Amino acid sequence: MQAKNYQDYTVASFIEDDDFIRYVKHQQAVDVLFWDEVLAKHPYKKQDFKTAANQLGVILSAQPLTVPANLTESLWNDIESSIQKNKRKSQIIKLRNIWLSGAAACLALFGYGSWYFYSDITISTKYGEQKVLLLPDGSKVRLNANSSITYARAFNWNDKRKVNVAGEAYFEVKHINQNPAEIKDGERFIAQSKALTVEVLGTTFNLKARPNLNQVALIAGKVSVKAVGSNASRVLKPGELAILNANKTFEVDQKAALAPQVAWTEHKLLMSQTRVGDIIAEFENLYGYQIILPDTAMANKRIDGTISTASEESMLFVIKNILNVNVRQQGKTIYLEKR
Structure with missing residues (x-):
């Protein structure tokens, strides 16, 4: 293999390189060793190399699809009518077969590419269930119960790393920026809900997007929080909690106790003068029930302590005894009925 100016290579350059095509297609040991050495010398080309390998892999993996008979017949009749009548029938048949095979391959590649680049992946949790997943960029996400996350199937090829969240999720975003002075769009990470947009580079935060509460707690790093549908925005520092009000403005607690915000990852609720109404709302979000109080004033009672959220029975037992109800x-x- 001939040494080239790999420091100037773009994604397109890799895809057009015969040595690179052979490496992606066959994964021979000598090729793997060669490209490992290239990346060791030019580590800043790893992202372009990975993107090119993924794109070329999609192209090479495309499978032919069967073209509907009525479509091919109609198209071919139009072509055949324009061919001079004195052409031999064997030549027409040969041309027809070549055309059909090419059309099928093009349709297959177009269909597969469209599906891949315009489809999404959604991962959801049931009531009472949590899941931990790794995004294609290596970022780690823990989903709380009754939550979902959606991202593009071609996640790593988009201009920005973006996910959509419903419910609650704890993010550990992978930092991929190589130059702190120049942040490219593809190096940013955006978590979007119906009410909030959180933009980060590499950080740890908790996003809660429930019907009754929309908030972001920043554990480490730096994030920009914006309200969907208004111009309200805030930049958070570690230890701050931003809560979206009904009028779509932010209330920021700069000395928030973060432990209660992430205690759900250990199947717990940590309460410090917490309203019973908020505990009931959390129970409803986690397990899908609706709780009816005999007296709405009960919701304002405040308590301290810890409640296990590991099962609906344990949460309901605590609520029942706090309020002294049946x-x-x-x-x-x-x-809930008065005793």
Whole structure:
């Protein structure tokens, strides 16, 4: 293999390189060793190298699709009518077969590419369930119960790393920026919910996007938080908690106790003068029930302590005893009744 100016290579350069095509297609030991040495000398080309390998892999993996007979017949009739009548039939058949095979391959590649680049992946959790997943860039996400995350199948090829969240998620975003003085769009990470947009580079944060509460708690790093539908935005520092108000402005607690914000990752609720109404709302979010109080004033009672969220029975037991009530259940509705 001939040494080239790999320091100037772009994604397109890699894809057009015969040595690179052979490496992606066959993965022979000598090729793997060669490209490992190239990347060792030019580590700043790793992202372009990876993107090119992924794109070329998609192209090489495309499978032919069967073209509907009525479509091919119609197209071919139009072509055949324009061919001079004195052409031999064997020549027409040969040309037809070549055209059909090419058309099928083009349709297959176009269809596969469209599906890949315009489709999404959604991962969801059931009531009472948590999941931990790795995004294609290596970022780690823990999903709380009754939550979901959606991202593009071609995640690493988009201009920005972007995910959509419903429910609650704890992010450990992988830092991929090589030059702190110049941050490229593809190096940013955006977590989007219906009410909030969180933009980061590499950081750890908790995003809560529930019907009753939208907030971001920053554990480490730096994030920009914006309200969807308004111009409200804030830049958070570690230890700050931003809560979106009903009027789409932010209330920022600069000395927030972060442990309660992330205790759910250990299946716990940490309470410090916490309203019972907030505990009930969390129970409803996690397990899909609706709780009806005999007196709405009960929701304002405040308590301290720790509640296990590992099961609906344990949470309901604590709520019942805090309020000194009996429980009557009808389907997914729970009635708390005075004793």
